[in-house]
Amino acid sequence: MTSTTSSTVERAFRAALYAETDTALDTGASLLAADPAADAELARRGREFVAAAWRRGWQPADVVRIVRRELDDVHVHLASALIRAQAPDDRRRGPRWRAQLDELAEQAADTPPRTDRFTHATTVLELYRVLLRLPTLEPLEEHESTATRQPRPESRMLTRIRALLAKAEATGFPEEAEALTAKAQELSARHSIDEALLAAQAPSPDAPGACRIGVEAPYEQAKAVLLDAVATANHCRAVWNEPLGFSTVVGFEADLEAVELLHTSLLVQAMHAMTKAEAAQRAGGRKRTKTFRQSFFAAYAHRIGTRLAAAAETQVTDDLLPVLASREVAVTAHTDRMFPQTTTTRLRGVTDEAGWTQGAEAADRAQVGARPRLP
Structure with missing residues (x-):
């Protein structure tokens, strides 16, 4: 990651993630669409948003449910992909968590149509807005104690x-x-x-x-x-x-x-x-x-x-x-x-x-x- 790509992502986030207007969203998406070198950093930040959701008590099925409720199918596909990409970096979880990941993997074959860079960047920023603003929930499982049990x-x-x-x-x-x-x-x-x-x-x-x-x-x-x-x-x-x-x-x-x-x-x-x-x-x-x-x-x-x-x-x-x-x-x-x-x-x-x-x-x-x- 270079400082240039990080700067692109940061500028796009400052423009779009903390404002509700379409103009702010378009500004952020334009910055990302114009800099293909920022794609990897943008995806990495998405995985961080997912990990932050887990720390706030959310689970994979919860995130997919709220994204489906707030946004569209293309955002659901993107959220599922981020969750699957983040899973290897996550600490071991219980059987219900793993079952939710397995269900997302089964749905992965149904991929959305390809879009231009600006449209894709807009979709990403809309999803990240939702992930960023998820409230804290009551945790359903402990990380270490329940994860060590046999499924x-x-x-x-x-x-x-x-x-x-x-x-x-x-x-x-x-x-x-x-x-x-x-x-x-x-x-x-x-x-x-x-x-x-x-x-x-x-x-x-x-x-x-x-x-x-x-x-x-x-x-x-x-x-x-x-x-x-x-x-x-x-x-x-x-x-x-x-x-x-x-x-x-x-x-x-x-x-x-x-x-x-x-x-x-x-x-x-x-x-x-x-x-x-x-x-x-x-x-x-x-x-x-x-x-x-x-x-x-x-x-x-x-x-x-x-x-x-x-x-x-x-x-x-x-x-x-x-x-x-x-x-x-x-x-x-x-x-x-x-x-x-x-x-x-x-x-x-x-x-x-x-x-x-x-x-x-x-x-x-x-x-x-x-x-x-x-x-």
Whole structure:
């Protein structure tokens, strides 16, 4: 790196990264486009921005999610490339982190079209603006302690659950989708119970962990309520970050996996049911409205929460209560350390009676499965 190339990058950054105007962005991009020798330094600085995001508590999937939310596909591709390029310089991470990197690697084949130097420089600066301004998040994993553990292999049970949910989402027949989802939830519940029984027989050294799950518009409030209900039913806690579009779910690893699977499945069922309800509304002469969809999803989330809570109260026998209570205390303590101040998410803006009614009916039809009673 020469002082000339460093100076080009610094001047471009001073012009573009700390100002919001298109004129400032054009000035910075022009400087970079005119100096090809600055490309390597520009990429190096990008890797530094990524490393700084990790120090502020972000993970690869979080960065990609926020870039997709704020910018365009070309920025997402660039962010993914920077993350992959920075990975060899990073300290070892846990299995969830590595899984996120693997997913980015699988998507790398889909490359954006080539552009001229000015357009590319503009894209880079727009991305760096976002990376530079990322706020600090609650860290999800420790670097040294969790990284030295052996990765947790995915069980055959989880492989079966994923396969069942994939079939449920792909089929065009509602009855088949409900049956497949019911079976998946039954296996999910058994998987969680088996983990708890193993913990009772041979206590695991593992402490609760956490993961972030995207909660995106539209209907993000109802989706956050739905995720909270699923997390609670699976012995986890969910904390919604509305401005950044995700919830942090805290719990033991097997339960976190169950939450991710069931939440995704219920979202798919909700969208299918809402599409069908809207078609019936149009056939009856009523136009599709935003208030109908909002009320539908809110009712769906509320009723699913009620069903899951009722199931959780009736499906556990006395022999498992001590270990479940111990795990719940650990999860609650971990959540309180991460989030000393939290508030309850309440549904607002429900004004369409037909949407609410049909959303509640769809939730009653949704397959959540009851946790099998323990022997």
